[in-house]
Amino acid sequence: MAKPTPHPVSDDRDNAAPAPAPPPLPPGLQRNMLLVTALMISIMASVDMTIVSVALPYMAGNLSASPDEITWVVTMFTCGQALVIGVTGHLSRLLGRKRLAIIVVIGFVASSMACGLAESLTQIVIFRFIQGIFSGPLIPLSQSMLVDAYPPEERNKALSIWAMGVLGGPALGPIIGGWLAQDLDWRWNFFVNLPVGIIALMLILVFVRRVEPQKVRTDLAGLLLLAVWVIGLQIMLDQGDDADWFGAIEIQALGILFVTFLIAFVLRGIVVGDDNIVRLRLFADTNFLACSLMAAIIGSIFLGSLIVTPQLLIDYMGWEVVTAGLVMGGAGAFGITGSLAAGHLVGLVGIRSMAILSSLCMSSGWFIYSRLSSDAGPLEVLVPQAMIMFGMMLVFPLLAAQAFRNLRPDERDEGAGLFNFVKTLGFSFGVTFVGTMLYRGAPANWTRYVGDVSSTNPAFTQILNGPVFNGDLDLTAVVVADELARQSGILASTQLAQVLMVLGLLTIPLSVLLQTKAPPK
Numbered sequence: 001m002a003k004p005t006p007h008p009v010s011d012d013r014d015n016a017a018p019a020p021a022p023p024p025l026p027p028g029l030q031r032n033m034l035l036v037t038a039l040m041i042s043i044m045a046s047v048d049m050t051i052v053s054v055a056l057p058y059m060a061g062n063l064s065a066s067p068d069e070i071t072w073v074v075t076m077f078t079c080g081q082a083l084v085i086g087v088t089g090h091l092s093r094l095l096g097r098k099r100l101a102i103i104v105v106i107g108f109v110a111s112s113m114a115c116g117l118a119e120s121l122t123q124i125v126i127f128r129f130i131q132g133i134f135s136g137p138l139i140p141l142s143q144s145m146l147v148d149a150y151p152p153e154e155r156n157k158a159l160s161i162w163a164m165g166v167l168g169g170p171a172l173g174p175i176i177g178g179w180l181a182q183d184l185d186w187r188w189n190f191f192v193n194l195p196v197g198i199i200a201l202m203l204i205l206v207f208v209r210r211v212e213p214q215k216v217r218t219d220l221a222g223l224l225l226l227a228v229w230v231i232g233l234q235i236m237l238d239q240g241d242d243a244d245w246f247g248a249i250e251i252q253a254l255g256i257l258f259v260t261f262l263i264a265f266v267l268r269g270i271v272v273g274d275d276n277i278v279r280l281r282l283f284a285d286t287n288f289l290a291c292s293l294m295a296a297i298i299g300s301i302f303l304g305s306l307i308v309t310p311q312l313l314i315d316y317m318g319w320e321v322v323t324a325g326l327v328m329g330g331a332g333a334f335g336i337t338g339s340l341a342a343g344h345l346v347g348l349v350g351i352r353s354m355a356i357l358s359s360l361c362m363s364s365g366w367f368i369y370s371r372l373s374s375d376a377g378p379l380e381v382l383v384p385q386a387m388i389m390f391g392m393m394l395v396f397p398l399l400a401a402q403a404f405r406n407l408r409p410d411e412r413d414e415g416a417g418l419f420n421f422v423k424t425l426g427f428s429f430g431v432t433f434v435g436t437m438l439y440r441g442a443p444a445n446w447t448r449y450v451g452d453v454s455s456t457n458p459a460f461t462q463i464l465n466g467p468v469f470n471g472d473l474d475l476t477a478v479v480v481a482d483e484l485a486r487q488s489g490i491l492a493s494t495q496l497a498q499v500l501m502v503l504g505l506l507t508i509p510l511s512v513l514l515q516t517k518a519p520p521k
Contacts, residue, residue, distance in 0.1 A: 022209045024151040030207055034149050035158055037203040038142035039165045041105065044196050045138035046169025047176065048077070048112075048131070049427075050306075051189050054174045055181035062186065065121045068242055072125045075238040078428060079231045080132025086226060086278050086421040088140040089414025096213035097413060101141050101204050107134035109197035116190035139166060140416035145208060147404050147412050155401040156343035163339055163397035167302055170427075171332065174306075175325075222268060222277035229261035233425075237432040241439055279414050282407070288415065290513035291403035292422035294355065297507055298392050298399075299423045300430025301362060304500050305388055307434045308493050313381065316489040317374060327382050335389030342394050351402055354395050355511035359504050361391030366501035370494045374487065391504075405515055434496060441492030446484060 025031040052059070052073060060070040084091075092100050111131035118124035143162065150158045180188040236254040243251050269280040283289045313324040346354050365387030372380065400419070407415045 022148055022211065025149045031149055033203065033207045034145060034209075035161060037200070037207050038145050038162055040196070040200050040203065041101070041138045042142040042162060043165040043169045043172075044108070044193065044200060045081075045135045046166055047173045048135060048193070049081075050170045050173030051177035052077075052186075054178035055186040055189050058181045058186040059124070063118075063121045063124065069121055071238065071242070072121070073128050075235060076125050076129040077132040077135070078238065078424075079234040080129045080134075081136045082132075082234055082421070082424050082428065083227055083230045084133050084136030085140060085417055085424055086230070087223065088137040088417030088420075089279065089411070090216065090218070090277055091137060092141070092144075092211070092413035092417075093214045093216050093410075094218065097141060097144070097211040098204065098208045099213070100137060101208055102201065104134045104137045104141075105197055105201050105204060108138070109193055109201075112190040112193035112197070116187040137417070140413065140420045143400060143420065144412045144416040147401070147416070148209075148211075148409070152401075152405075155404075156346060156398055159400045160339040160343050160393075160397040163393065163400060164336060167299075167335070167393070167396065168332070170303060171306055171328075217275070219272070219275060219277040222265065222272070225261050225265040225268065226277060229258050229265060232258040232261065234428060237428050240432065241436050245436075278418065279411070282411065282415055282418055285406045286513045287405055287515040288403050288407065288419075290510045291399040292419050294507045294510050295396065295399050295403075295419065295423040296426025296429075297503060297510075298362075298396050299426040300433070301388070301500055301504055302392055303427055303430045304434040304496070305385070307431065308438060308496055309381075309385065311438065312372075312490065312493040316486050316493065317376070323378060327378050327385065330382050331385035331389045334386035335393040338390035338393035339397055342398050345394075346398055350516055351398055351514050352511045352516060354398055355514060356508055358391045358395035359507045359511070361394065362388050362504040363391075363501045365391060366497045366504060370497035370501065372490075372494060372497075374490050395507075402514060437496045437499070438489075438492055441495055442485070442489045445488035445491045449488070450484060 025034065056070050056073065057067075059065070059073065060067060063070070088100075095103065108131060111127050111134055114127040115124055115131060118127055142165075143159070146158045146162055147155060176192070177189050180186070180192065232254045236251055236258060240251050246252055246255065266280065269276040269278065273281065283292075309328060310324060313319040313327070314321060342354065349357070365384040368384035368387070369381075372384075403419050404412060404415055
């Protein structure tokens with residue numbers, strides 16, 4: 001069990017007692033509407049993580065940008081978002097939770113409109129960075145709102161619904177973005193945030209409770225160190241594959257910059273304690289640390305599934321987009337089922353057993369996935385996908401609640417920020433890792449097996465002289481090349497599934513660190 005850590009009073013609070021958190025709300029309209037508010041702002045932020053991914057070709061053509069240049073639209077958004085998520089707790093203490101929520105929603109909508117009105121690549125890259133900055137606090141704030149509003153015995157159910165928005169948003173983003181870009185215009189990927197943001201702002205004004213700001217000192221040195229290593233890491237992850245990773249001098253420089261400033265940030269944070277821009281001592285609570293790391297692993301597995309499955313089904317297996325969408329939607333329904341079941345099952349078997357069950361379910365799904373063949377049908381793909389989604393959502397909302405067991409009420413915003421900061425880094429590593437494996441795996445498999453396409457191979461000679469080709473070398477070359485490329489891509493996808501299976505099993509050792517006894521008062 002994690003021992004409670006001491007809470008020294010630091011200068012940034014002017015030796016004042018921590019501001020009291022609002023008490024849990026009784027069941028009723030306000031609590032239900034606060035849940036709706038938290039769900040809406042979390043979906044609004046998470047959808048924008050992926051909404052422009054499908055629209056990038058349309059944007060590149062309109063803004064006269066190359067395919068490599070237009071990816072900065074995604075890179076700078078993730079840079080801004082990752083940077084601010086980590087300091088959400090400080091901003092909440094500085095401004096007050098409700099005031100901060102109002103500011104970031106207004107800023108998010110305004111920057112979204114600026115993105116939609118941009119006339120050049122430079123403009124939209126700048127505005128996307130600003131949009132990411134305002135997007136960062138939305139998910140942590142929505143989480144801490146629910147933690148305060150619900151008593152501990154009811155948080156799991158509330159956060160199960162919240163988790164659907166956090167993990168469902170990135171899945172909905174490409175669908176919404178593709179439809180808007182194709183049927184309307186890519187600029188509607190940003191204009192759509194106006195009505196959603198107005199509704200979210202009205203809900204915040206009416207239903208979010210005020211938490212008084214505190215007298216705090218902003219640690220500018222710590223903020224600078226954090227900004228450098230976070231932005232350096234995000235740029236390295238987003239642009240590394242296109243630049244041939246550490247074969248490029250710019251990626252080497254970013255790697256050195258990231259490691260140097262990360263070490264400096266951590267060492268300085270240990271020395272200055274709560275005066276640091278981020279309260280790193282929260283990670284001394286092994287329960288909080290385990291929850292954050294497990295959420296990062298689950299997030300990377302989730303985004304990995306979103307990347308590998310459409311490419312496997314549509315590009316390599318030749319499925320219709322509608323069929324692939326129905327299969328993935330069906331798997332998502334099992335994820336919703338897992339999320340709703342989590343709050344009921346944890347009371348029966350406990351958090352550690354739920355984490356182990358989740359890991360086994362995810363890993364078993366990826367194992368079945370790795371055995372898919374090129375002629376697999378919808379049901380054969382749906383089964384492992386459903387197991388993966390069910391397993392992920394069986395534990396993710398529980399982790400979102402479990403992380404706060406040992407945190408003081410005045411530390412909840414800080415805890416939510418750090419929890420989602422680690423999760424966001426997991427998202428970034430997951431997307432980069434999966435993309436790199438798929439991008440490089442297919443050519444590597446081609447190189448490995450193209451040598452079998454030879455006249456010295458009896459099996460190939462038999463096919464060549466069979467009734468299909470009948471010695472037509474030109475037709476044979478085209479058909480064999482296409483089939484070899486397809487099979488190489490399928491093999492790369494199944495190889496990635498094996499890696500994700502092992503990654504899912506890594507959550508089992510972390511489950512030992514989850515606290516099961518009642519937290520100290």
